[in-house]
Amino acid sequence: MILKTENLEYSYTEGKPTLKGLNIEIPEGQYVAILGHNGSGKSTLLKHFNAILLPTGGKVYVSGMDTSNEELLFEIRTRCGMVFQNPDNQIVATITEEDVAFGPENLGVPNPELRARVDEALKTVGMYEFRSHAPHMLSGGQKQRIAIAGIIAMRPSCIALDEPTAMLDPIGRRDVLDTIAKLNREENITVLLITHHMEEALFADRVIVMDEGTVALDGTPCEIFAQVEKMESLGLTVPNTVKLMHTLQSRGLPADLNAVTTDKAADFIARILEDKIG
């Protein structure tokens, strides 16, 4: 287990817990989407995984390291990197490659290796050609990929992303999601993704739905989105494809509840229609 919480509790103000005794285990290499309406505690949870917040009750372990142990702080933050919503507010330097270098510079990585790490990270997110640009000249999606590169250059085994696509246009969103999927697939990096876009959760291996500081649902995207009523009662919607399949089923028409992505759903419907015609 790379990430583990034991009875995790956290309160910003005393007597009003934001997280109420969470027990979550995340194995290495898993792509986890975390859903929940505003104030459900998902961002608070994420900030525990690199010791930005420390539990007021219970424990959090990153690769077996207790986050409340201050001596392990940098080790933990190197192991689990974090990307935030607004790309403008996490870029430090005035040149992209220098921003990517910021993390490893702080860790004291010496030069030939530092340069290699920066170049590699920039290539991984597909921003190598923009290495000497000023960040403010880039689009939102590009800036967010620079922010991701800045984390990758620290060689983490886990990346926690707090709504990284919330401020991006559709193209930027797709680029960022593709980058995240690639990191998970090719580098076996564990991904924790908070999102408000249900469609983004479809690419995950696992979906955790939070509600009022507790885990309301936990399972594969198919299992979670099959519970349309439950999701709606938690103030969340389900992806249109899932809704379509459920409507088809309730009308007594053929439906494939596993066809959650747009492509799969389109294929399924095309096949049915061909059968009908042919």
Place this chain on the structure above:
Amino acid sequence: MLKDITLGQFFPGNSIIHKMDPRLKLVITVLYITALFMCHGPVPYIILGGILILAVALSKVGFRQVTRGLKPILILLVITTLFNVFYTNGGQVIFSWKFITITDYGVYNAFYMVLRIALLIIATFTLLTYTTSPIMLTDALESVLSPLKKIKVPVHELAMMMTIALRFIPTLLEETDKIMSAQKSRGADFESGGLIRRAKALIPILIPLFISAFRRAEELATAMECRCYNGGEGRTKLRVMKFAMRDYVILFVSLAVLALAIYSDYTCTFGVILP
């Protein structure tokens, strides 16, 4: 409209002056300014002026840009001239009318003071701000001032503050533009009225801007912490400044010329030695 504001007036280029190690430029500028204020008489100034003309020519920034840099200090130059002309005592009186007396010392003093200030400004512009990107300048300052860390001057922190300030100038300008548009669309008027009314009209821009800047600062601090920022201790740098052979040659030549200028000041017989 706010996007046109540029800071530091950096002209990117590929000249030998641009390529010089920024630390070297910083050191030479300081040496040059010291020499300017140590020397008297025409010979040293001919040498010092000559170096500068050569530097400006090499930088390829253009003499017009350089002299344009003098415009904002024109008033200062005029005031310096007047003060020196009227308030220097001693020497031969060349002009006297009621309480106004002008002596030859005064005229000499005024002339040299103006020359010094003008050369100082031109030197800082060509050698530093025009030919060095702000980020390089910050790096150089951090490196040159690093011995001060021993007496607990937070050199790294100051350099970091400068870097972040430079990084956020475009972001905050963009934001100001947005806030202005938002206020204008609600009928705010920034252009008419007297000075006080206009100043008052700025409040609805400044308050949201400040609030947002503080929020950004907080988020940036968290993001920096996430990336293991812990001050300058044990930090490495991606871009290492290295003295090239060229830089050693330039340093040697500059030191030699500056020494010559100071030396000629002491030996020169036809220069007027002033107190």
